[in-house]
Amino acid sequence: MNSFTKFADAFQRRTPELPSDTPQTATVIDGRAIAEEITSGITSEVRRMKNSTGNVPGLALIMVGQGRDSQTYVRKKLGACEEAGIQSKISTLPENCTEDQVLNALSCFHEDPSIHGILVQLPLPQHLDEGKILNSVHLEKDVDGFHPINMGNLAMWGREPLFLPCTPKGCIELLIRSGVEISGKKAVVIGRSNIVGLPMSLLLQRHHAIVSVVHAFTRNPEQITREADIVVAAAGVPNLVRGSWLKPGAVVLDVGTNPVKDPSCEYGHRLIGDVCYEEASRVASAITPVPGGVGPVTVAMLLLNTLESAKRAYNFT
Amino acid sequence: MNSFTKFADAFQRRTPELPSDTPQTATVIDGRAIAEEITSGITSEVRRMKNSTGNVPGLALIMVGQGRDSQTYVRKKLGACEEAGIQSKISTLPENCTEDQVLNALSCFHEDPSIHGILVQLPLPQHLDEGKILNSVHLEKDVDGFHPINMGNLAMWGREPLFLPCTPKGCIELLIRSGVEISGKKAVVIGRSNIVGLPMSLLLQRHHAIVSVVHAFTRNPEQITREADIVVAAAGVPNLVRGSWLKPGAVVLDVGTNPVKDPSCEYGHRLIGDVCYEEASRVASAITPVPGGVGPVTVAMLLLNTLESAKRAYNFT
Structure with a gap:
């Protein structure tokens, strides 16, 4: 393209x-005001979950390299997690890391029961196969909703994707609100x-x-x-x-x-x-x-997806 | 809807x-003429494959009930297979069969190495979960291309679905030709x-x-x-x-x-x-x-998908 x-x-x-x-x-x-309203609701839900189950939602980020934009976005996401009471972990890998290193970082987060959402910060350096890496994110932790099976379920009638990608979900939220x-x-x-x-x-x-x-x-x-x-x-x-x-x-x-x-x-x-x-x-x-x-609403939707994932994991409604 | x-x-x-x-x-x-031309090419390829590997492509159909339309379509597909030298098998199940019976029929064809494409004739009776059944078709034999992961790969840039659904693929073929x-x-x-x-x-x-x-x-x-x-x-x-x-x-x-x-x-x-x-x-x-x-071109595309699948299975180019 x-x-x-x-x-x-x-x-x-x-x-x-x-x-x-x-x-x-x-x-x-006003995206900021709407995001604050949404985040405030998420914060209450996280508190309720903690009081009831002893657990909070957990989000893991994988960042490759030190791109200034990526750093900014990651900082915003981590800050928003903290604000909402969502636990976050980050794995930072060097710009020249191998595909296996990224896949290993993914595996660790897949196995970590305190993590309910995993996000690979894009774009990845050219030498890494973005498609292969995104396809490796387990469906039940794919809070970005970028796995093709998730996209297929989003496209098809009568199917329900586990997660809606955050920016489109945020845009719909802005329209509705x-x-x-x-x-x-x-x-x-x-x-x-x-x-x-x-x-x-x-x-x-x-x-x-x-x-x-x-x-x-x-x-x-x-x-x-x-x-x-x-x-x-x-x-x-x-x-x-x-x-x-x-x-x-x-x-x-x-x-x-x-x-x-x-x-x-x-x-x-x-x-x-x-x-x-x-x-x-x-x-x-x-x-x-x-x-x-x-x-701001995109970030709020990421928190919401992570919360929804944790609710599913703990069977908490 | x-x-x-x-x-x-x-x-x-x-x-x-x-x-x-x-x-x-x-x-x-003239869809019939175009389909004949395509089928003639497929027939040659099937012959070449048989001469070279001793194998022919195989298509399995699962038909539930006796809907007149379904019967007509299935007959056309079986006839077209025969014309092109493609082996076909059919599993017919009664209208009131259980989901497990359909899934069992699928399993048999999944394990059958002579089958390279499996097609579940739609529509299925209301009591069967169409989504669940279509999701169970193994990707490498999903010649209808209806699995959500296949649809996701069709939707996403830089991804390649294993199979293009037959009717849309046929429509593009008609436009190009x-x-x-x-x-x-x-x-x-x-x-x-x-x-x-x-x-x-x-x-x-x-x-x-x-x-x-x-x-x-x-x-x-x-x-x-x-x-x-x-x-x-x-x-x-x-x-x-x-x-x-x-x-x-x-x-x-x-x-x-x-x-x-x-x-x-x-x-x-x-x-x-x-x-x-x-x-x-x-x-x-x-x-x-x-x-x-x-x-007719839709049927020709089904043969083509089955041929492509068999080529992949036998690593035949």
Whole structure:
């Protein structure tokens, strides 16, 4: 897939802008507030579980290498676990580790009864077979939901995946909590990664949306996106989705977190989304900001999946 | 899913017809001829395998009950096996059999080294857990490709399913052999069954089409379908897709095989598709007839999957 180049091309075409005095119409979907509400509920449940069974949920992370983004995400996940009272363990492996080392780390966590969820932080270095490693995560601890059998059960009618992938699950949560009807609506997912675009499109279909996936081979992404009531942008291209790509009143979820240089920020860069927020917020009826939109809810969903897994393990309801 | 009722509703709205003197413009895609060509290639390969290894591919069918449709399909599959030199075995179980009896029949075929593909004829009687039974088919013999892990691998980028489900695989074959470009084209799949609609939409996406799935919750199926360059109708509703549902020049694959009463026919009924052929053939650029379109190619794909499985088993290339 060479989606980046193609999307970037589309971006370069620079579709016409709205007059700059058009007021912002969109409700800002406050992902942080929603995530806090969810996490607060999880915290209570964890406490209840501890009081009743003596156990708490446990999440294990496997991180290979020292990628700055990965470190940031892992730190956020560990912090969220701590906040909710979920035990966490981390196995950090060097960038040049072997596949066997990763599989061994997985095995340890598989055998550890205090661990109910295992997460392999992506992306992995090129020399490791990501597919093989993700396929090795035991289904009952696959809180990321990236195992193909889980994805197949997500796709198929009448089947229930053990876990819903966290970002798509979080996006649905944002829509529902914002009072957005999904059933019967036209949705466009921009990007088709295995970890966001694909499960997002499958989950929207499960909620009875009519879904189109826009990708590198889509000749007129603007036109197709403009038909959507719900737009989920997950292409990884900064500011790809312009105001002119949106139908007035559309609901926009921006999954993109693209670092752009900004010397005024702590680490010399700041994060921007796949959606040109300034323009989109003058066309959409509701929109998630970046940061503070989809990201925090994704982390909350990881905690929720871990809690659900622990409940299953301890037969606690 | 209550797709039937909703689709039937849409049908009842009776969209305006074309003037009856509009000439037929569509090329008829001759599924029988294409299937014969494919089967002839398979027959040669089976012969080559026999000469080289002494073995032929083997397909096992499990049929529960005596449904007339199932009997017809099974007969066609057995006949096609015989024509191609593929060995076939069939296990017929009574309508009121237990789940264990079906699972036992599966086990026998799993252990039988002369069997390379196992097919459970659907639909199964209501009292049997279809999901559990299909999940029990060993991946390396799942020539129908209905196991969720196979479906997950079909959905995910960078993964390869062991088998492509026969009807979608056949539809792609029909498009390719008819010179229809798929990449970048808008496709609409009508219906979202696990055995046709779902894998069809995933396979079209793998071929880089922009796919929308139209289903019971789609408020304006006509309008969405009218945008498509490629339409695959698999709703199981006779004559659902009218001429007015189609963009002029669209390519139409009709997966429907709906029996309608006709005393002049041998069994008192004849088969019609999901597409109103008379109207559609005056709007489309190419169309499959029913019968003689998708059906024969689906059977050819079953033979092909069985051959591929046997090649893997005997490490024969």
